[in-house]
Amino acid sequence: xxxxxxxxxxxxxxxxxxxxxxxxxxRGMMASGEKLPSTREMASRLKISRNTVMxxxxxxxxxxxxxxxxxxxxFVADVKVDFQEKWNVDWSNxxxxxxxKATELDIIKSEVKWEKGMISFKSIAPDDKLFDVENFxxxxxxxxxxxxxxxxxxxxxxGYKSLIKYLLKYMENKGINTTEKDIxxxxxxxxxFDLILSCLTNAGDSVICENPTHNTAIKIMKLHKLNxxxxxxxxxxxxxxxxxxxxTRQKPKLSYFIPSYHNPTGIVMPPEKRTKLYNILRENxxxxxxxxxxxxLRYLSDHVSPIAxxxxxxxxxxxxxxxxxxxxxxxxxxxxxxDKQLIGYIESLKRSRNIHTSFLDQAVFYDYLKxxxxxxxxxxxxxxxxxKYEKAIDFARKYIPYSKIYGEGGLHIFIEVYGIDSxxxxxxxxxxxxxFTPGDIFYTDxxxxxxxxxxxxxxSDEDIERGFKIIGEEIKKLKSV
Amino acid sequence: xxxxxxxxxxxxxxxxxxxxxxxxxxRGMMASGEKLPSTREMASRLKISRNTVMxxxxxxxxxxxxxxxxxxxxFVADVKVDFQEKWNVDWSNxxxxxxxKATELDIIKSEVKWEKGMISFKSIAPDDKLFDVENFxxxxxxxxxxxxxxxxxxxxxxGYKSLIKYLLKYMENKGINTTEKDIxxxxxxxxxFDLILSCLTNAGDSVICENPTHNTAIKIMKLHKLNxxxxxxxxxxxxxxxxxxxxTRQKPKLSYFIPSYHNPTGIVMPPEKRTKLYNILRENxxxxxxxxxxxxLRYLSDHVSPIAxxxxxxxxxxxxxxxxxxxxxxxxxxxxxxDKQLIGYIESLKRSRNIHTSFLDQAVFYDYLKxxxxxxxxxxxxxxxxxKYEKAIDFARKYIPYSKIYGEGGLHIFIEVYGIDSxxxxxxxxxxxxxFTPGDIFYTDxxxxxxxxxxxxxxSDEDIERGFKIIGEEIKKLKSV
Numbered sequence: 001x002x003x004x005x006x007x008x009x010x011x012x013x014x015x016x017x018x019x020x021x022x023x024x025x026x027r028g029m030m031a032s033g034e035k036l037p038s039t040r041e042m043a044s045r046l047k048i049s050r051n052t053v054m055x056x057x058x059x060x061x062x063x064x065x066x067x068x069x070x071x072x073x074x075f076v077a078d079v080k081v082d083f084q085e086k087w088n089v090d091w092s093n094x095x096x097x098x099x100x101k102a103t104e105l106d107i108i109k110s111e112v113k114w115e116k117g118m119i120s121f122k123s124i125a126p127d128d129k130l131f132d133v134e135n136f137x138x139x140x141x142x143x144x145x146x147x148x149x150x151x152x153x154x155x156x157x158x159g160y161k162s163l164i165k166y167l168l169k170y171m172e173n174k175g176i177n178t179t180e181k182d183i184x185x186x187x188x189x190x191x192x193f194d195l196i197l198s199c200l201t202n203a204g205d206s207v208i209c210e211n212p213t214h215n216t217a218i219k220i221m222k223l224h225k226l227n228x229x230x231x232x233x234x235x236x237x238x239x240x241x242x243x244x245x246x247x248t249r250q251k252p253k254l255s256y257f258i259p260s261y262h263n264p265t266g267i268v269m270p271p272e273k274r275t276k277l278y279n280i281l282r283e284n285x286x287x288x289x290x291x292x293x294x295x296x297l298r299y300l301s302d303h304v305s306p307i308a309x310x311x312x313x314x315x316x317x318x319x320x321x322x323x324x325x326x327x328x329x330x331x332x333x334x335x336x337x338x339d340k341q342l343i344g345y346i347e348s349l350k351r352s353r354n355i356h357t358s359f360l361d362q363a364v365f366y367d368y369l370k371x372x373x374x375x376x377x378x379x380x381x382x383x384x385x386x387x388k389y390e391k392a393i394d395f396a397r398k399y400i401p402y403s404k405i406y407g408e409g410g411l412h413i414f415i416e417v418y419g420i421d422s423x424x425x426x427x428x429x430x431x432x433x434x435x436f437t438p439g440d441i442f443y444t445d446x447x448x449x450x451x452x453x454x455x456x457x458x459x460s461d462e463d464i465e466r467g468f469k470i471i472g473e474e475i476k477k478l479k480s481v
Numbered sequence: 482x483x484x485x486x487x488x489x490x491x492x493x494x495x496x497x498x499x500x501x502x503x504x505x506x507x508r509g510m511m512a513s514g515e516k517l518p519s520t521r522e523m524a525s526r527l528k529i530s531r532n533t534v535m536x537x538x539x540x541x542x543x544x545x546x547x548x549x550x551x552x553x554x555x556f557v558a559d560v561k562v563d564f565q566e567k568w569n570v571d572w573s574n575x576x577x578x579x580x581x582k583a584t585e586l587d588i589i590k591s592e593v594k595w596e597k598g599m600i601s602f603k604s605i606a607p608d609d610k611l612f613d614v615e616n617f618x619x620x621x622x623x624x625x626x627x628x629x630x631x632x633x634x635x636x637x638x639x640g641y642k643s644l645i646k647y648l649l650k651y652m653e654n655k656g657i658n659t660t661e662k663d664i665x666x667x668x669x670x671x672x673x674f675d676l677i678l679s680c681l682t683n684a685g686d687s688v689i690c691e692n693p694t695h696n697t698a699i700k701i702m703k704l705h706k707l708n709x710x711x712x713x714x715x716x717x718x719x720x721x722x723x724x725x726x727x728x729t730r731q732k733p734k735l736s737y738f739i740p741s742y743h744n745p746t747g748i749v750m751p752p753e754k755r756t757k758l759y760n761i762l763r764e765n766x767x768x769x770x771x772x773x774x775x776x777x778l779r780y781l782s783d784h785v786s787p788i789a790x791x792x793x794x795x796x797x798x799x800x801x802x803x804x805x806x807x808x809x810x811x812x813x814x815x816x817x818x819x820d821k822q823l824i825g826y827i828e829s830l831k832r833s834r835n836i837h838t839s840f841l842d843q844a845v846f847y848d849y850l851k852x853x854x855x856x857x858x859x860x861x862x863x864x865x866x867x868x869k870y871e872k873a874i875d876f877a878r879k880y881i882p883y884s885k886i887y888g889e890g891g892l893h894i895f896i897e898v899y900g901i902d903s904x905x906x907x908x909x910x911x912x913x914x915x916x917f918t919p920g921d922i923f924y925t926d927x928x929x930x931x932x933x934x935x936x937x938x939x940x941s942d943e944d945i946e947r948g949f950k951i952i953g954e955e956i957k958k959l960k961s962v
């Protein structure tokens with residue numbers, strides 16, 4: 001006994017010894033009342049210091065697992081766990097329809113998995129090699145030295161106050177009137193959208209949106225049992241004629257749009273269309289949820305105001321912001337800007353769901369932003385991604401026999417090829433080590449079977465070329481079948 | 482113009498200048514086509530360097546807000562925002578019942594607010610002055626140097642793999658058999674419990690639990706429209722007789738218990754009772770949700786196994802763990818240990834709600850734990866809080882004419898005073914600068930009107946004495962009315 005402890009370098013030795021003995025006691029491998037080797041004996045047996053053993057014994061005593069008899073040593077306490085008769089629950093029968101649906105709609109569980117060596121165009125996450133880690137580190141150290149342990153204690157559901165103030169200013173700088181509006185910090189867009197639907201919709205309500213649209217938004221709407229009314233898109237965004245027709249047929253509770261670098265098409269809706277869209281919804285009194293997705297990644301030279309800016313001092317637009325496709329998605333910080341009263345409701349809901357978003361992350365993020373790092377960073381990555389985007393477009397034109405390429409920038413392009421089934425194409429490409437996202441998951445009506453999205457943000461130029469070539473070859477083969 | 486810019490030291494000057502001009506343009510205070518002062522002129526006017534001005538102009542150009550004419554300077558682009566007719570939505574009419582309920586149940590919005598100078602016994606958050614910030618900082622720096630920007634990019638819904646592995650081991654060291662079980666990382670207990678109910682219950686289902694119980698759990702159950710069946714408590718925890726009676730009357734979907742340092746009573750359920758409780762639920766085939774709340778804060782010398790340990794290789798117990806009442810609640814990290822298949826469902830749900838918990842926080846937390854810091858820390862805080870608890874008990878005995886004091890430790894004591902209304906008591910004490918949590922919010926059946934909880938974790942010894950004295954005096958006055 002005690003000879004099979006494998007001491008490694010990952011954690012302190014006394015903890016490893018403590019855990020080893022604890023384990024033996026709890027598994028009933030040491031009887032209650034049994035004497036442990038003396039600290040001297042144990043130390044020499046394991047070739048560790050006697051101090052280490054004493055420390056381990058001390059912790060075991062604290063845990064109530066051993067007791068000391070003066071002059072006699074350490075003994076195992078009476079702690080055997082009374083394992084009870086095996087009782088198994090059939091969880092698959094206990095799960096409700098909501099959880100079943102969430103699992104069904106969880107594309108990560110059904111999609112083709114990336115394997116080493118594959119070229120993946122699935123991701124539109126930012127390239128973390130671009131992250132300005134040094135300044136993030138500085139901001140962390142600033143926060144810790146400024147706030148100490150406080151920043152690790154509970155905070156407010158609405159968010160870290162300085163960050164909220166900063167983002168309000170940031171939104172004002174987009175031309176948005178923030179009077180009587182407020183911001184709540186969320187765990188990214190996903191939580192923001194989920195909270196909004198949780199507050200404002202009931203099962204069976206309709207929501208009108210672009211078709212195609214962000215697949216996560218579709219998933220969340222489906223989980224809320226909403227009736228998704230998709231509106232066709234033209235090359236400059238939503239088709240206003242189709243929108244008007246759909247609105248005469250039903251009265252949606254909400255509308256949801258991605259006006260800039262729309263996911264998946266990459267289309268930027270021009271200012272005039274934004275104004276027209278806004279006015280149509282105003283006439284129908286249907287509030288707008290604007291997804292600020294990748295707005296910051298603008299490659300174009302013209303300024304385009306968010307829809308929320310058009311509403312002036314009105315309160316009808318709910319804006320969801322996030323830097324996740326550009327900066328630090330792993331810390332999960334996004335925000336909702338909306339009417340003050342509405343933010344109050346969302347705040348209570350947020351508190352009931354997870355109390356608040358990590359205060360440490362919010363504080364560090366705030367410090368990083370306020371130092372002007374984001375502005376410098378965005379300048380750098382705009383150039384980087386613009387270059388990548390242009391190369392991707394060039395390679396697509398050269399190698400892929402597309403029918404249409406959508407997108408004016410962003411981190412992906414969206415391709416339509418008449419007469420093919422993009423899932424079949426994916427299967428073929430996958431065998432040759434290339435994967436991408438089939439477009440049908442972005443469609444609200446089961447359409448888009450001949451489309452696919454190619455995310456290039458984390459793929460090297462060489463791999464973009466190699467990958468697109470393979471996709472092109474497989475399309476030709478598919479078409480000739 | 483440009484004379485009213487107030488340059489401060491909070492952020493880089495070029496960003497302040499950029500934002501100032503941006504704001505003027507977007508507000509229509511500079512007409513499109515208008516010439517901006519030359520960089521030289523602007524620099525001398527504002528007494529800043531010309532480089533700074535050039536940098537600001539460069540950003541404005543990037544944003545499409547100004548354009549340059551060679552040899553002629555910078556001009557305002559055509560960007561005026563077309564503010565539309567004011568459109569206001571009456572959000573109070575758009576909010577659904579769920580959001581209304583969440584706001585109603587959000588006690589923070591209705592409870593007495595802390596004001597400067599008050600002694601507050603409301604909180605049971607840890608004292609952040611105890612936090613081992615230095616080692617946390619070290620762990621952060623370790624993570625960043627080990628993983629770089631990767632740790633700031635997207636991760637997995639289930640959580641940071643090394644942390645999951647560590648916590649599985651940690652649970653094994655509590656005597657829990659983890660075969661065929663798995664862990665998912667959540668944003669603290671609150672999200673964990675919400676996800677479990679979201680997966681396993683439907684509106685109208687019953688859940689059986691202790692009465693009183695954790696008020697946040699009550700809130701979440703109410704928001705899920707569950708029928709809460711509270712079981713009376715004895716001085717050593719749940720009353721098994723009452724439990725059996727309640728179980729003959731209805732068939733709950735789930736049970737929920739806080740066996741250690743029960744909130745709000747502070748009772749630790751003894752091992753024999755845990756076994757009996759487990760077996761009663763097994764006979765009725767009602768899965769158990771065990772809230773590991775403050776289990777780590779054990780002041781007693783005897784080892785007490787969690788209920789999850791009793792189930793051996795059975796899968797009927799879902800354990801929710803969190804260090805939030807001891808360590809770093811602000812980073813919101815908790816976990817669910819349960820049957821592997823069930824964790825799979827919860828994972829999909831979690832992904833649909835917020836993708837994942839901050840990977841940075843998880844990585845730093847893991848590094849902190851693996852270095853053995855937690856074990857050292859817990860030793861220190863156990864001593865600290867034990868001391869505080871004993872003082873609080875002494876002062877309560879001395880000053881408060883209680884009928885019963887509950888609790889064997891933890892971060893609070895729970896007091897019952899026959900014949901008083903604790904909300905009236907709170908009103909009186911509040912006028913004298915002392916606040917606490919009225920006990921009724923912990924009751925599932927509207928009871929507990931003569932109870933209150935006194936959290937002492939962040940109150941100095943002097944203030945505990947001073948505060949308890951005031952509470953005692955007001956009780957006497959109330960009783961003599």
